[in-house]
Amino acid sequence: MRPRERRESGEQDLFRSRLDQVINMDHALVKLARTIDWGFLEQKFGAVYADGSGRPPLPTRLMAGLAILKHTYNLSDEMVCELWIENPYYQYFCGEEFFQHRLPLDRSSMTNWRHRMGDERLQALLQESLAVATRTGAMKPGDLARVIVDTTVQPKNITFPTDAKLLNRAREKLVKLAKKLGVGLRQSYTRVGKFELIRHQRYAHAKQFKRANRALRKLKTYLGRVIRDIARKIDGDPGLEAAFAHLLSLARRVRAQERGQRGPKVYSLHAPEVECIGKGKPHKPYEFGVKVSVATPLKHSKGGQFVVHAQALPGSPYDGHTLAAVIPAIEQLVGNTIERLHADAGYRGHNAPPEYKFKVYTSRQKRRVTPAIKREMKRRAAVEPVIGHTKEEHRLGRNYLAGRHGDANNTILAAAGYNFRRLIRWLSDLLRLILAMLFANSKSLPV
DSSP states (O other): OOOOOOOOOOOOOSSSOBGGGTSOTTSHHHHHHHHSOHHHHHHHHHTTOOSSSSOOOOOHHHHHHHHHHHHHTTOOHHHHHHHHHHOHHHHHHTTOSBOOSSOSSOTHHHHHHHHHHHHHHHHHHHHHHHHHHHHTTSSOGGGGGEEEEEEEEEEBSOOOOOHHHHHHHHHHHHHHHHHHHTOOOSOOOHHHHHHHHHHHHHHHHTTOHHHHHHHHHHHHHHHHHHHHHHHHHHTTOHHHHHHHHHHHHHHHHHHHOOTTOOSOOOOOSSOTTOEEEEEEETTEEEEEEEEEEEEEESSOBTTBOOOOEEEEETTOOOGGGGHHHHHHHHHHHHTSOOSEEEEOGGGTTOOOOGGGTTTEEETTOOTTOOHHHHHHHTTGGGHHHHHHHHHHHSSOSSBOSOHHHHHHHHHHHHHHHHHHHHHHHHHHHHHHHHHHHHHHHHHHSOO
8 A cells, every 4th residue: 555645734723833833944954845856755665565455654755754864963763763753843854744742653664664665766865865956056967977986885783703702602692592492402501602702812812822722612612512402403393493594504604614714704693794895904904894885076066075876885896896887877866977987096997888988087097187187086085075974974884774785775875864964054054145145235225
């Protein structure tokens, strides 16, 4: 069943005041709510639903508005729900006409909505942010013809992985699940496993690596015994085998993997999709998460440096090998052909489509570089502060959403939140400028 979308009714209530009669209608969030084309978002997100019987889903404006507010102001799902009840501007932004004293949804509804929409449909929020920037004069359509592309890492919400910690944690999770399902184990190794982990950490800190490796082998032995004990106890029981299948598979991978092995490794049991990505920087040699591509216009617009595209790139591909997918995605999102693309030296040997072979310029490139292009190449570093702000202020710096789909969704929502934050600042500055001009004109009038 399709959602019952909210429309401005203009109704009056004898016992309640309308929000537009209470709040300041010149507030930047109110102006942004009036500028966004909610019908476009309803059309994009409404394609998920089909006509039929059943309980209607929550309105698109409510769910999309909460997603925008969350990543615009760097809030968690719980916090944005709490502030929605207290803040009349948040309620007006989400389509309410009267002040509500009760939240019309459960917090888990935001998670379910993100899963249902997926990263392909959530691109509509990023697309609408660019359309609003164009409509309000914060950015010109011609600014999207030349872009800068760079990659960064979106870290996952995990602790720093070590072999000893993963081995002990896998054993603890297996023992906990066995206790929950009533599978009696010969020994849980809870006490000795904890002491062996502490012993390994102390030996490793003291650089006594022979003793540390001995403690590591004991932890591996404890995990192997628990794995074999559970496998014997659940053999022949399809229900228990299905319940233990995923965790046993991860535990076996953790036990079998070596320090220097090539190929995918398990760095977290609750987020096995995490990848180790080398940064090559002294202060941060590597990060654990997923690689992300971020694109921004070459020209600094009136409203600031916007994000025109953001995409998660699982598998940790080489930077230059991402352009074959990134360039068509940018053009489809902005509806414009890319005339020129600037990137850093990590994009050498790129696989851009053939028609873009001579439109991609990398740092320290000498051939085909005219004086005008050389001046443009000095602007390549403009993408770096955009990535920094998106990480620090819009939840790209640590991803709390689960799974591969959580990586993709959080990347797009962080970029959309960054753009909407620029638009709120642009609308606030525009209002102050108009008021200053009106005040100056009133003082110049003769008395």
